[in-house]
Amino acid sequence: MLSQKLSKLAETLIGSEIVKLGADIKAKMIQGETIYNFTIGDFDSSVFPIPKELENEIVKAYRNLNTTYPPAEGTLELRNAVGEFIQKREGLQFDNNEILIAAGGRPLIYAAYRAIVDKGEKVIYAVPSWNNNHYVHFTEGEHIVIESKKENNFMPSADEIKPHLKRASLLALCSPLNPTGTTFKKEELEAICDMVISENEQRGGEEKKLYLLYDQIYWTLTFGGTVHYNPVSLRPAMKEFTIFIDGISKAFAATGVRVGWALGPAVLINKMKAINSHLGAWAPMAEQKATAEYLQQTAAVDSFLTTFKNELAERLQRIYKGFQELKNQGFSVDAIAPQAAIYLTIQIDLVGKTTAAGEKLKDQAQVTAYVLNEAKLAIVPFTAFGASAQSNWYRLSVGTCKKEKINEMLIKLKEALQKLSE
Numbered sequence: 441m442l443s444q445k446l447s448k449l450a451e452t453l454i455g456s457e458i459v460k461l462g463a464d465i466k467a468k469m470i471q472g473e474t475i476y477n478f479t480i481g482d483f484d485s486s487v488f489p490i491p492k493e494l495e496n497e498i499v500k501a502y503r504n505l506n507t508t509y510p511p512a513e514g515t516l517e518l519r520n521a522v523g524e525f526i527q528k529r530e531g532l533q534f535d536n537n538e539i540l541i542a543a544g545g546r547p548l549i550y551a552a553y554r555a556i557v558d559k560g561e562k563v564i565y566a567v568p569s570w571n572n573n574h575y576v577h578f579t580e581g582e583h584i585v586i587e588s589k590k591e592n593n594f595m596p597s598a599d600e601i602k603p604h605l606k607r608a609s610l611l612a613l614c615s616p617l618n619p620t621g622t623t624f625k626k627e628e629l630e631a632i633c634d635m636v637i638s639e640n641e642q643r644g645g646e647e648k649k650l651y652l653l654y655d656q657i658y659w660t661l662t663f664g665g666t667v668h669y670n671p672v673s674l675r676p677a678m679k680e681f682t683i684f685i686d687g688i689s690k691a692f693a694a695t696g697v698r699v700g701w702a703l704g705p706a707v708l709i710n711k712m713k714a715i716n717s718h719l720g721a722w723a724p725m726a727e728q729k730a731t732a733e734y735l736q737q738t739a740a741v742d743s744f745l746t747t748f749k750n751e752l753a754e755r756l757q758r759i760y761k762g763f764q765e766l767k768n769q770g771f772s773v774d775a776i777a778p779q780a781a782i783y784l785t786i787q788i789d790l791v792g793k794t795t796a797a798g799e800k801l802k803d804q805a806q807v808t809a810y811v812l813n814e815a816k817l818a819i820v821p822f823t824a825f826g827a828s829a830q831s832n833w834y835r836l837s838v839g840t841c842k843k844e845k846i847n848e849m850l851i852k853l854k855e856a857l858q859k860l861s862e
Contacts, residue, residue, distance in 0.1 A: 453577060457824035465818045476849040477818045477840060481570075481618060481782065484840035488693040488751070491744040493737055497730035498697070506726040512717040513709075514541020514701070515725070518732040522701050525735045526686075530659075531673055537706045540713050541728060543698040545657050545685045547721030549575060551712035552683050552702065553610070556651050557581045562608040566596035567826030568833075570618040570655075584608065587827060593622035593776055594785065594833075598631035605639045609648055614655035615669070616662065616780030619825050619835035621756070623662065623779050626669050633675040640681060651708070652682045657700075658781035660691040660745060663753040666779040680705055683712075688731055690782065692744065693839075699723040699731045755838040755846065756784050762850040771857045784836040786819065791832065793860040801860075804832055815856035817849060 445451070461479055469475050489495075513519070519539040526532045542548045549571075557563055559580040565572035566586040576583050584604045588594040595617060605611075613632070615624045624632075633652075640649045652671060659668045671678040687700030700723070702712060716722070723731075735741065756778035763775035763786055774787040790807045794800050795814075801807050804821060811817050819834040827833070 449578070454574065458820055461818070461820060461824070465812070468812075473816065475812075475816050475818050476845060476852070478836045478838065479818045479820050480840060481835075481837050482695050482839050483693040483782075484842075485693070487840065487842060488748065490694045490697065491692055491734065491740060493740040493744075494688075494692060494694065494697075494730060494734040497733045498727060501726035501729040504729075506729045508725055510541070510722050510725040510728055512722070513537075513713050514539070514723065515728045515732065518699075518728045519701075521732040521735040522703075526703065528738075530670060532670070532684075532703070534703045535706075538703060538709055540702045540704075540709045540716070541723050542700050542702070542716050543721045543723045544689055544695075544700040545655065545687050546700075547716055547719060548685050548700055548702040548712065549653070549655065550578065551715040551719075552651075552653055552685070552704075552708075553579050553581075554715050555708055555711040556610050556653075558609070561610075561648075562604065563610045563612060564601060564604050564608050565612040566594075566600075568594060568617075568619050568822040568831075568835075569612070569614055569825055572612045573826045575612075581609070585826065590776070590833070592628075593779070594620045595622055595624055595628065598628060598635060601632060602635055605635060605650060608650055610651050610653060611636065612653045612655070614657075616656075616658040618655075618658065618781065619783055619820065619822065620776070620785045621658075621778055621781040621783035622776065622785065623666055624669055626667070626674065629669050629671065630674050633671045633678050636671075636681060637675060637677050649681055652678065653685065654682055655685040657686055658690050659686070661749060661752060661782065662780040663749065663756070663778055668780070683708060693748065697727050697731075699727050752782055752838060753778065755841045755843060756782075758843070758846050759784055759786075759836065759838070759841075759850070762846070766850070766854060766857070769854075771854070773853075773857070782837055782839045784838070786834050786836050787832055788819075788834060789832045790857075790860060793862060796859045804829060807832070808834075811853070811856065814859065815849075815853040817853055817856075 519536045553575045557579040561581050562584050563576045563581040564584040566588045586596050586600045588596050671682050683704035689695045760775050766773050772789040776785040819836050822831045822833045
């Protein structure tokens, strides 16, 4: 029999835990079960369609026969539009050769890791966070993992990062954070930037610098008094060491349109362009043309974001209040007040409790299964984002949430909790 052995990478790479969970949910739905699916970090286009103006521009671009290969770095029109968009809304100044366009954020993150990290080099990242563990695995880097705490809204602190900076090649941060929907406080991000600047000042001329990967794909989606901060605005010296990941996927509910961009030092952007060109992970030409046109329609963008954010905030707030009511009624649940993105951080602490069938919930995996089977509530455990198996926190995404289903879901959850005993 022929050997089926493949590369070490292929043999050791872990598949997406969220995709695996999604398959279980899909199977239940096929069997006719009603599932309140709050797992996917995506949108139901019937609930949250892309902006009509963007849709019109995409259709027009295809009718104008924009169906050829785009330039490897992205069209000049789109890079100009991105530069203007970021300058107006964040006060960041990036030239054309400091902007790279790709098919969403994923290939840009991959290219950044590949351009910066060599085998065995330290990569610092916090958990829970989205996919950093897998990208470190791709590059065969050394995982330096910080398990963030509820007290910091699951954002890594400067004190937690500081001991690991020596000889590290990359610090990966995300704000607003997937999976928590929480953000950095200004003072904390300033302290982190100061440490990165100090560390790089201490490194010799031939020594590789410490880069900061700053994923801010959700930065336009902040609620209430939450303010988004970025490293370069707080500390201009960080521009030399920071690579931003951004795009239209979450800001405009356009995950399938596949237009993302990276902003960073020209030398790094150029290397990322070369890597991405071999992958062929370009945003399609028509979508690039359309996005360039749409980003310049300031009134349309403002109108969409206002409505979009209000709709997301209402869903997040209603579910948050529902969890607080359950907590006040004595049930072992909690939630962190929504700050940004499309996520709510919730806690379901049921390990050790006994079901109506007399079975004890021995671990968090059984709790997740119980909530899915009894409450029909599908949520993603923080373990899927690298947190320890003991973590009883979850990501709840409202991207596919219909408002009329919220109360229904909370009632089903309460019924499931009431069936448990100590």
